[in-house]
Amino acid sequence: MINYLANPNRFLNFIKPIEFSIGVFSFLFIFIGLYLSLFNSPEDYQQGDTVRIMYIHVPFAWFASFLYLSISIASIFFLIWRHPFADIIARSVAPLGLIFSILTILTGSLWGKPMWGTWWVWDARLTSMLILCIFYFAYIGISNAFPRKIDGSKPAAILAIVGMINLPIIKFSVDWWNTLHQPASIIRFDGPSINQEMLLPLVIMLLGFLFMSIFIILINIKTNLIYKKYQSEILKLG
Amino acid sequence: MKPKSQRLIILFFFLTLLGLSTFLVLKSLEDNIVYFYSPTDINKKILSNEIDLSKRIRIGGLVKENSILKKGKKISFKIHDGIDEILVIYNGILPDLFREEQGIVALGKIENKKFSAIEILAKHDENYMPKEVSDMLKKNGKWKGKLN
Numbered sequence: 465m466i467n468y469l470a471n472p473n474r475f476l477n478f479i480k481p482i483e484f485s486i487g488v489f490s491f492l493f494i495f496i497g498l499y500l501s502l503f504n505s506p507e508d509y510q511q512g513d514t515v516r517i518m519y520i521h522v523p524f525a526w527f528a529s530f531l532y533l534s535i536s537i538a539s540i541f542f543l544i545w546r547h548p549f550a551d552i553i554a555r556s557v558a559p560l561g562l563i564f565s566i567l568t569i570l571t572g573s574l575w576g577k578p579m580w581g582t583w584w585v586w587d588a589r590l591t592s593m594l595i596l597c598i599f600y601f602a603y604i605g606i607s608n609a610f611p612r613k614i615d616g617s618k619p620a621a622i623l624a625i626v627g628m629i630n631l632p633i634i635k636f637s638v639d640w641w642n643t644l645h646q647p648a649s650i651i652r653f654d655g656p657s658i659n660q661e662m663l664l665p666l667v668i669m670l671l672g673f674l675f676m677s678i679f680i681i682l683i684n685i686k687t688n689l690i691y692k693k694y695q696s697e698i699l700k701l702g
Numbered sequence: 703m704k705p706k707s708q709r710l711i712i713l714f715f716f717l718t719l720l721g722l723s724t725f726l727v728l729k730s731l732e733d734n735i736v737y738f739y740s741p742t743d744i745n746k747k748i749l750s751n752e753i754d755l756s757k758r759i760r761i762g763g764l765v766k767e768n769s770i771l772k773k774g775k776k777i778s779f780k781i782h783d784g785i786d787e788i789l790v791i792y793n794g795i796l797p798d799l800f801r802e803e804q805g806i807v808a809l810g811k812i813e814n815k816k817f818s819a820i821e822i823l824a825k826h827d828e829n830y831m832p833k834e835v836s837d838m839l840k841k842n843g844k845w846k847g848k849l850n
Contacts, residue, residue, distance in 0.1 A: 506832030510799060515830060544709045580823045581797035587737035625717070629724050640728075642736045642762060644807055649828040659831040 470549050472689050479682055487679045493672030500665035514578050519665055521571040523673040524564045529631055531561035532596060536628040539621035551617045555607055556684035560677060562600035568593055580644060588637035589645035592630055599627035738762035738807045740783040755812050762807040792819040799824035
């Protein structure tokens with residue numbers, strides 16, 4: 465399956481019929497998720513209405529990390545099997561991941577001011593999230609730093625793999641060290657510590673973000689494939 | 703050996719070394735990465751003279767029950783971590799979540815065994831529930847969390 469789809473033309477043919485429905489799904493899930501989280505979910509017993517920021521903050525944070533993981537995995541495929549399509553995928557994911565990581569920090573600080581009493585602290589969770597954001601910047605910078613874009617692929621892939629070490633640090637920072645950020649509420653040994661009525665909108669939002677990420681990444685992949693074709697045509701013309 | 707498997711082995715070694723070095727760095731910097739010390743940590747550090755009393759530090763713990771004393775804008779309370787406790791004095795604005803048994807983080811200095819804070823942040827916990835649920839739990843006596 466993966467081998468079959470690794471060919472750009474076959475890939476484009478494969479996504480053509482499903483692309484539109486992915487877009488529709490992402491719109492529907494996010495629409496319903498936003499409605500539930502903003503209007504039809506209970507206030508938190510401590511946070512009141514401020515809890516509603518969580519419904520977008522958590523998806524932003526999760527997908528900022530997941531997308532980085534997918535960049536690193538694609539980079540491993542690119543470095544070892546030298547598959548050019550893996551590089552295209554990694555490049556197509558990076559801008560979205562960067563935006564997500566920035567929005568994670570922004571929504572987090574909007575929540576932090578009323579709840580903690582501060583916009584920003586240098587605790588392990590917040591700092592490792594900022595480092596993820598910087599890695600995204602560095603990846604995008606390096607992969608586009610050369611006149612021939614392809615020359616930046618290898619160094620950028622190495623950087624992406626180095627940055628992978630940051631992902632477990634983000635996830636477990638709240639368990640390993642004392643942090644101001646609260647520990648995990650959803651993925652934990654003794655089950656979620658979040659009430660079902662609040663978990664439902666969050667799960668719908670997470671699904672919406674999944675579809676939205678796939679949708680946007682597919683568009684980016686198509687753009688990058690066209691750009692690559694265009695560049696090779698130019699080279700042919702000399 | 704095929705160049706592919708060679709690259710795979712190099713990558714594997716590279717990742718192992720990277721992981722190991724990151725672990726060592728984080729381990730040795732542990733004291734700087736922790737955002738705050740617990741009262742137990744602090745008292746241990748005072749006893750063993752590990753701490754520079756002229757430097758600002760952060761301590762965190764739960765606000766002890768019946769320990770909050772207010773006198774005008776001045777406030778004093780004890781924070782505890784279940785084992786040890788320390789007296790905190792503060793003069794300023796408290797966060798909304800501040801109350802008994804609430805987790806807080808205070809920034810300040812230790813002055814003759816008291817902690818004089820210049821900033822207090824509330825630490826939120828990982829429990830999310832509607833108000834009705836928390837009320838019901840309290841009514842049924844199944845409330846395990848905060849007191850109020």
